Amino acid sequence: MTNPRAVATAVDALRRGWPVAIRGRDATLKLLAIETADAERLKAFDPEGVAPVLLSAGRAATLKLANQREAAAPDGPVLVERVPWLDFDTATALADPQLDLATPLKGPFRAIEVEAPDAAAAALRLARISGLLPAFFATRGTDDAAITPADIDAHEDADRLRIVGRARLPVAGAEDSEIVAFRTDEMPGEHVALLIGQPDGNPPLVRLHSECLTGDVLGSLKCDCGPQLKAAIAAIETSGWGILLYLRQEGRGIGLINKLRAYALQDQGFDTVDANTRLGFAVDARDFAVAGRMLALLGQRTIRLLTNNPDKVAALEAAGIIVAERVAHKLPPNPHNQGYLATKRDRTGHQL
Numbered sequence: 219m220t221n222p223r224a225v226a227t228a229v230d231a232l233r234r235g236w237p238v239a240i241r242g243r244d245a246t247l248k249l250l251a252i253e254t255a256d257a258e259r260l261k262a263f264d265p266e267g268v269a270p271v272l273l274s275a276g277r278a279a280t281l282k283l284a285n286q287r288e289a290a291a292p293d294g295p296v297l298v299e300r301v302p303w304l305d306f307d308t309a310t311a312l313a314d315p316q317l318d319l320a321t322p323l324k325g326p327f328r329a330i331e332v333e334a335p336d337a338a339a340a341a342l343r344l345a346r347i348s349g350l351l352p353a354f355f356a357t358r359g360t361d362d363a364a365i366t367p368a369d370i371d372a373h374e375d376a377d378r379l380r381i382v383g384r385a386r387l388p389v390a391g392a393e394d395s396e397i398v399a400f401r402t403d404e405m406p407g408e409h410v411a412l413l414i415g416q417p418d419g420n421p422p423l424v425r426l427h428s429e430c431l432t433g434d435v436l437g438s439l440k441c442d443c444g445p446q447l448k449a450a451i452a453a454i455e456t457s458g459w460g461i462l463l464y465l466r467q468e469g470r471g472i473g474l475i476n477k478l479r480a481y482a483l484q485d486q487g488f489d490t491v492d493a494n495t496r497l498g499f500a501v502d503a504r505d506f507a508v509a510g511r512m513l514a515l516l517g518q519r520t521i522r523l524l525t526n527n528p529d530k531v532a533a534l535e536a537a538g539i540i541v542a543e544r545v546a547h548k549l550p551p552n553p554h555n556q557g558y559l560a561t562k563r564d565r566t567g568h569q570l
């Protein structure tokens with residue numbers, strides 16, 4: 219039996235700076251998120267000052283801390299040995315790439331064997347779900363109140379999404395529209411679908427739009443999200459009928475705060491791909507199975523998809539949706555997003 223609700227409690231605990239425990243196959247890890255800790259909490263968590271620091275492979279590679287254990291998975295979690303000079307401030311510098319250029323790290327640091335790699339990987343996932351930097355103090359814990367990686371799988375399982383509300387919603391450019399909201403019992407935000415027009419016997423034109431507060435609401439020129447959102451509604455309306463899925467996957471799944479950290483790194487000269495890696499995240503942490511589930515709940519198994527991103531097509535097909543056609547969704551660049559669009563074309567396979 220899995221317990222996805224316990225994951226919601228763990229997310230809440232991490233954000234408050236409280237420890238959580240994750241039970242892996244071989245051992246249980248007790249974890250304190252570095253971002254929400256302070257020297258005092260660290261002392262209470264680890265009075266002897268021996269708890270190593272857990273980082274993602276991407277972050278460790280940025281810090282030139284390759285995992286020295288031969289059998290370690292190349293993209294697996296990395297544990298940094300706790301040595302006397304690795305105090306709270308130094309751990310913060312390991313966790314937060316914004317300090318990389320300003321404060322050269324002391325050291326030397328040594329990567330040590332990860333005893334519970336499945337629990338460690340689950341911890342990094344939990345940090346992403348919590349919108350926190352993926353970095354922890356980690357020590358052996360007891361099984362009391364520990365969550366498991368399977369609990370996190372259950373928490374993220376798209377099949378648990380259901381429709382919880384719907385209403386007519388005329389919007390600018392598409393007056394004959396209906397909004398449908400979806401959620402699971404634990405998720406804080408809800409995904410929505412905007413059904414535009416009436417079914418006409420053809421597969422609906424569908425747009426998967428990932429939340430971008432800066433672009434969608436504030437009109438940010440750093441990306442193409444705002445114009446893409448408006449243009450998607452217009453294209454669907456013109457096509458006769460279709461569905462806009464608004465997915466709460468801000469920052470390609472790393473959350474608003476971590477996206478803003480990525481933006482700060484972009485101000486230092488890193489592109490959108492390298493910024494995510496330096497933070498310790500996947501380049502794209504979104505789960506498009508959610509969109510597959512939403513379409514299935516709406517009774518639409520065959521669609522036409524408005525996107526330049528081949529990963530979206532592949533992920534929907536893996537989720538059992540037939541993508542009968544990919545329709546390009548290109549908008550003119552502006553001086554601020556030219557580099558971003560070029561990176562999407564050159565490094566993330568977008569067909570631009």
Ligand SMILES: Nc1nc2c(ncn2[C@@H]2O[C@H](COP(=O)(O)OP(=O)(O)OP(=O)(O)O)[C@@H](O)[C@H]2O)c(=O)[nH]1
Pocket residue numbers: 426427428429430431441442443446467468469470471472476477480481490494524525526527530547562568
């Ligand atoms: N982490 C991160 N997320 C970003 C950045 N710029 C935009 N985003 C997010 O990226 C998502 C939009 O995805 P895009 O990669 O622009 O486009 P796409 O949806 O993959 O592809 P298309 O369907 O072709 O538009 C939104 O969740 C944005 O918040 C960035 O520099 N870093």
Ligand SMILES: [Zn+2]
Pocket residue numbers: 430432433434441442443444
């Ligand atoms: Zn955007």
